[in-house]
Amino acid sequence: MNIAILSRNRKLYSTRRLVEACEQRGHTPMVVDALRTYMDIASNKPQAHFKGEPLPNFDAVIPRIGASITFYGTAVLRQFEMMGSYPLNESVAISRSRDKLRTMQLLSRKGVGMPFTGFANNPDDIGDLIKMVGGAPLVIKLLEGTQGIGVVLAETQKAAESVLEAFMGLKVNIMVQEYIKEAGGADIRCLVIGDKVVAAMKRQAMEGEFRSNLHRGGSASLIRISPAERATAVNAAKIMGLNVAGVDLLRSERGPLVMEVNSSPGLEGIEAATGKDIAGMIIEFIEKNAKPHRTKTRGKG
Numbered sequence: 445m446n447i448a449i450l451s452r453n454r455k456l457y458s459t460r461r462l463v464e465a466c467e468q469r470g471h472t473p474m475v476v477d478a479l480r481t482y483m484d485i486a487s488n489k490p491q492a493h494f495k496g497e498p499l500p501n502f503d504a505v506i507p508r509i510g511a512s513i514t515f516y517g518t519a520v521l522r523q524f525e526m527m528g529s530y531p532l533n534e535s536v537a538i539s540r541s542r543d544k545l546r547t548m549q550l551l552s553r554k555g556v557g558m559p560f561t562g563f564a565n566n567p568d569d570i571g572d573l574i575k576m577v578g579g580a581p582l583v584i585k586l587l588e589g590t591q592g593i594g595v596v597l598a599e600t601q602k603a604a605e606s607v608l609e610a611f612m613g614l615k616v617n618i619m620v621q622e623y624i625k626e627a628g629g630a631d632i633r634c635l636v637i638g639d640k641v642v643a644a645m646k647r648q649a650m651e652g653e654f655r656s657n658l659h660r661g662g663s664a665s666l667i668r669i670s671p672a673e674r675a676t677a678v679n680a681a682k683i684m685g686l687n688v689a690g691v692d693l694l695r696s697e698r699g700p701l702v703m704e705v706n707s708s709p710g711l712e713g714i715e716a717a718t719g720k721d722i723a724g725m726i727i728e729f730i731e732k733n734a735k736p737h738r739t740k741t742r743g744k745g
């Protein structure tokens with residue numbers, strides 16, 4: 445098969461591994477930078493061009509679209525969908541997953557466990573917002589945050605009020621969340637492909653820190669997950685409409701709680717922690733599922 449890997453940088457671990465896995469399995473990969481791709485959208489024969497040449501009609505496209513280029517990246521992916529390429533994850537599902545508020549609303553609607561969560565832009569009543577999620581201690585997150593930056597643990601009511609006031613002054617969207625203490629500074633990354641969790645790792649925060657992000661000094665290790673955790677992760681990916689997803693769970697007294705669903709999960713950490721060939725499994729999934737125009741939306745977005 446002709447497989448496009450939508451990635452800005454062919455040197456990135458995940459991109460390299462996907463190229464390698466394609467070649468090992470007898471496919472022809474091409475790394476395509478979405479930002480360098482331009483499109484003819486007005487004719488009845490949709491096309492995509494790259495560096496002065498029309499791109500072929502790929503059998504499949506693997507989107508690795510960074511959060512900062514979601515808007516243009518998903519438009520390029522949608523163009524390939526219109527051309528009939530099979531997207532590993534569909535453009536609509538990616539857009540959906542990039543909006544944390546929308547994700548949490550969709551999951552909660554289907555009864556998926558998650559920490560009690562409040563969203564606000566600029567509420568008049570911070571006290572009520574805090575009460576809504578069960579009071580301090582609580583976690584306050586900037587919606588635009590990443591790698592654990594902008595995630596704060598407020599241990600007391602007073603601390604929560606001052607942090608919220610500070611964030612409100614900055615006019616940013618924030619999320620207020622019940623603190624899952626019993627998770628012990630750890631979360632579980634479940635790598636879902638199709639209807640299976642093919643690999644899982646535990647990320648443990650360093651001493652004195654509650655955020656398990658590897659960028660914040662957390663460490664990854666292999667973990668066995670329970671059937672309930674497995675079912676929760678698979679269900680979350682399915683609700684989001686993602687064939688491949690990294691679902692992050694917290695272990696709580698009331699069972700597994702979904703913290704977030706990532707549509708372009710990195711492969712480096714999870715392949716290192718589990719020793720599994722995740723890139724190969726992704727290509728295998730494509731071999732089994734890729735058919736022309738096989739999307740839920742046929743590029744309608």
Ligand SMILES: Nc1ncnc2c1ncn2[C@@H]1O[C@H](COP(=O)(O)OP(=O)(O)OP(=O)(O)O)[C@@H](O)[C@H]1O
Pocket residue numbers: 559583585589590591592593595621622623624625627629630631649654655656657694703704
């Ligand atoms: N409600 C919570 N209870 C306990 N720990 C939490 C909670 N929310 C977040 N954490 C810890 O903080 C870490 C960072 O939080 P989160 O994943 O929400 O933000 P982020 O990593 O900055 O965002 P993103 O993953 O989108 O870049 C989590 O991995 C987890 O260890």
Ligand SMILES: [Mg+2]
Pocket residue numbers: 591592657692704
């Ligand atoms: Mg995170």
Ligand SMILES: [Mg+2]
Pocket residue numbers: 704706
């Ligand atoms: Mg994330």
